[in-house]
Amino acid sequence: MxxxxxxxxxxxxxxxxxxxxxxxxxxxxxxxxxxxxxxxxxxxxxxxxxxxxxxxxxxxxxxxxxxxxxxxxxxxxxxxxxxxxxxxxxxxxxxxxxxxxxxxxxxxxxxxxxxxDRSVLFENLKKVQAWVPIDGTYDLGPGPKQAPQIQEERYPLSNCISCTICMEVCPQFNTQTNFVGAATIAQAKLFNMDPSGSVLKEERLRALSGDGGIQECGFAQNCVQACPKQLPLTEAISDMGRDVFIQKVKDFVSR
Ligand code: SF4
Ligand code: FES
CATH class of the missing domain: 3.10.20.30 (Beta-grasp domain)
Structure with a gap:
């Protein structure tokens, strides 16, 4: 033109x-x-x-x-x-x-x-406690060190901008399901891999094993194609699916 x-x-x-x-x-x-x-x-x-x-x-x-x-x-x-x-x-x-x-x-x-109104994403992030818990805002000193290969795996997940595009394009994110969507699952992985954030790992995995959890994913893979920040979403979903399964087995045998 x-x-x-x-x-x-x-x-x-x-x-x-x-x-x-x-x-x-x-x-x-x-x-x-x-x-x-x-x-x-x-x-x-x-x-x-x-x-x-x-x-x-x-x-x-x-x-x-x-x-x-x-x-x-x-x-x-x-x-x-x-x-x-x-x-x-x-x-x-x-x-x-x-x-x-x-x-x-x-x-x-x-x-x-x-x-x-995209607040559903923020409610979903609350469900999986997608944060590092702290007991105050005073100086806690440097955090624990992370191996470079862990940093490399976590960095792309930290690029999420909460745009909700992955949820918009997901056939499983609809009025019939409570599916939390790819961004929430990816953020659960990010914080489970954090040396301090991993203190809530089991709670995050249990949150993802219930209604609207990881089992609702239909692997359409639209999310990974549409994400403007190229997050490795299908890899995150697959890794978290494995971890949720292991957590379920652990919870079952320890009953
Ligand atoms: S599309 Fe990508 S950047 Fe946007 S919310 Fe989903 S994972 Fe985050
Ligand atoms: S204005 Fe911030 S992502 Fe577009």
């Missing part, structure tokens, strides 16, 4: 969590180097739709603008991705069209327009 041409943006909107959704269309001059967040900023600066009617700016979440905070996930041309790293030039190339569609993630309650 060349300068002077027009981009069309079709946005699924919803005024409140219970209001009906509708599509509103916008047009704007093409400029090279736009991302989806900057498209939404341009609409906010001049919120007039293609019918020439003044409307409200689009509501969406965004913070870091560099794929770190995880807040801006949405459906862009039908695919779950981050608005700040979704480049308009690539999107137009991908569809060979001058139209980009935006919609909120489909498996999370809509707050307004493109903003959704």
């Amino acid at each position: 060349a300068k002077g041409q027009t981009i069309k943006v079709e946005i699924k909107r919803q005024a409140t969590p219970d209001a009906p959704s509708y599509t509103e269309k916008f047009e704007m001059p093409y400029r090279p180097g736009l991302n989806i967040t900057s498209v939404l900023v341009e609409i906010a600066a001049n919120p007039v739709n293609t019918e020439g009617k003044e409307t409200s700016a689009i509501t969406y979440d965004s913070n870091c603008l560099e794929e770190i905070c995880g807040s801006c996930a949405m459906l862009i041309n039908g695919k779950a991705r981050m608005a700040c790293s979704a480049l308009v030039d690539r999107l137009l190339d991908e569809t060979k069209s001058d139209t980009i569609t935006l919609a909120p993630l489909s498996k999370f309650p809509v707050v307004r327009d493109l903003a959704v």
Whole structure:
């Protein structure tokens, strides 16, 4: 696309969590180097739709603008991705069209327009106690040392940005199941491998053996393909599946 041409943006909107959704269309001059967040900023600066009617700016979440905070996930041309790293030039190339569609993630309650309530992920992280427990905020000195090979295995898992894309694309994450999703399982592995965090290892494994736990995974592997931070999710699920099984056997024989 060349300068002077027009981009069309079709946005699924919803005024409140219970209001009906509708599509509103916008047009704007093409400029090279736009991302989806900057498209939404341009609409906010001049919120007039293609019918020439003044409307409200689009509501969406965004913070870091560099794929770190995880807040801006949405459906862009039908695919779950981050608005700040979704480049308009690539999107137009991908569809060979001058139209980009935006919609909120489909498996999370809509707050307004493109903003959704993703608190289910944080509730799931609480279920598996995805943290290192501490008994205060005073200086505890340096933590225990970790072997470089453990650091290398843990580092990619620590890159999770809580964007919930892995849950959005997972067929097992739906209203019929309580499946916690790949991100929570990966974070349980991350903290089980931590020399201090491993004090809660057994509790995490038991949390993953109950309702909504690891047995709900259907190995569709959509998560690992869609994760914007390339977490080794299927490996984490497989490792945690083994550990959950071992924990179940241990609990059974010690009854
Ligand atoms: S595992 Fe990947 S897709 Fe899932 S929440 Fe973390 S960064 Fe997002
Ligand atoms: S704005 Fe932070 S990840 Fe997109």
